[in-house]
Amino acid sequence: MREKNIDEVYLFQLEKAFKQFRKYKNGIFKERGIDITSDQWILLKRIHEEEGINQTDLARKAFKEPASVTRILDIMQKKGLVERHVVADNRREYQLFTSAEGKKLVEKLLPLAREIRATGTAGFTKTEVDQLHRLLERVFYNFNQ
Amino acid sequence: MREKNIDEVYLFQLEKAFKQFRKYKNGIFKERGIDITSDQWILLKRIHEEEGINQTDLARKAFKEPASVTRILDIMQKKGLVERHVVADNRREYQLFTSAEGKKLVEKLLPLAREIRATGTAGFTKTEVDQLHRLLERVFYNFNQ
DNA sequence: GTAAGTTTGTTGATATATCAATAATTGGCA
DNA sequence: TGCCAATTATTGATATATCAACAAACTTAC
Structure with missing residues (x-):
């Protein structure tokens, strides 16, 4: 059996989709003059959530x-x-907080993040978005064994 | 409407799946004592194909x-x-070739790569693999506009 | 109460991603 | 022919990923 060309491999498609998403997101931030990277945003949003x-x-x-x-x-x-x-009772760890400026940025970026999510699944039915999510969960699970 | 928790976001799942795949792949190479990274392998395979x-x-x-x-x-x-x-008629570019050792490594890794692909979609029907591939293509397309 | 093990965070080394700037070469065209 | 634009590859700067080693602080077991 002929070895699959890499284009046909779903894992290559996974990589392409992820990289293109990251590029798109960084591009949006840059084009709006917001000095933050994709990964910094992930952490900022997380800290803001907790x-x-x-x-x-x-x-x-x-x-x-x-x-x-x-x-x-x-x-x-x-x-x-x-x-x-x-932290008062534990000198090993830090508690992380968003600053006032950080909070302002979160408020500014939340709608943008929503738009970006919507862009990725433009033309998808709700079912298809769920399907994608579940399939990706299973891929993750399989590689996490 | 409450802002989605990041766990629920398909894009976060995309990132997790991709990263876990890369970790898994690098782990397999390492555990078999093969001194190559995930990305080096991508290029090596490509050069071998062409x-x-x-x-x-x-x-x-x-x-x-x-x-x-x-x-x-x-x-x-x-x-x-x-x-x-x-290259004889173009001093700007190089032609890339796998060495003899490179070719040996490709032959050794091709079956491993096949196994890794299979691992990621363990428990998937053929239809589900195709579905995943097509959904990812569409996400890529959407972010590539 | 102390030694051993665990947790939390940091640092160093190396690999990759991205953008911008650059060098060298080649191609197009007046 | 000669200049300008495009192509190919490299390099520098910065950001992130990964693994290993480490330090400090904490916990557990004796």
Whole structure:
């Protein structure tokens, strides 16, 4: 049997879709003059959803490595978007909070994020979006065994 | 309307599936003692499919930036997996070839790659794999406008 | 109460992604 | 022919991913 050409491989399509999404998102931020990256936005939104979260939990929930989270937070802290607060009864960890500026940015970006999600599934029925979601969950599950 | 929690967002699931796939693949290579990364393998396989391809075409077909291709090839060239040949009638570009060692590695990895693809869609019907592929194509298309 | 193990976060090294700038070469065209 | 534009590859800067090693703080078991 002939080896599949890589174009036909669903995993290559998965990679293409993800990369194109990231490019699109970064492009939208840039074109609106918003100085934030796709990954910084993920963390900012997460912290906003759960103010006071620590880095380990943040990493797990955002599906990032703790080391990456450390570095992305360093950048966002320099930009004044987030704050690390020491915890009274535990000197190992930080509680993370969005700054006032961070909160403003979240409010600005939430509708944009909604638009971006809608763009990706333009022309999809609700059923198709669910189908895609469930199929991706199963792929994730299969690779997570 | 409440803002969607990021877990529910299909785009987050897309990212998770892709990252988990990459981790799984890198893990398999590592566990078999094969000194190659997921991305190096993509390029190696592509060159093997089209010996003599130049970097621009390789970048387009592998869906990578030319700058990334330059650097990944540098690494693979050092490892002795690929060769850059000068072209007689065009001193700007190189023709890329897999080395003898590169070819051996391709033969070793092709069945592994097939297994990895199968792992990702374990429990899928053929229809579901096609469905996933087509849905991803449409997401890509939507973000590529 | 202390030693051993665990948790939390950081850092270093390496690989890849992206954008911008650049060098070298080639092609088109007046 | 000679200049300008396009092509090909590289490099620099910055951001992120991954793994390993580590330090500090905390927890557990004895």
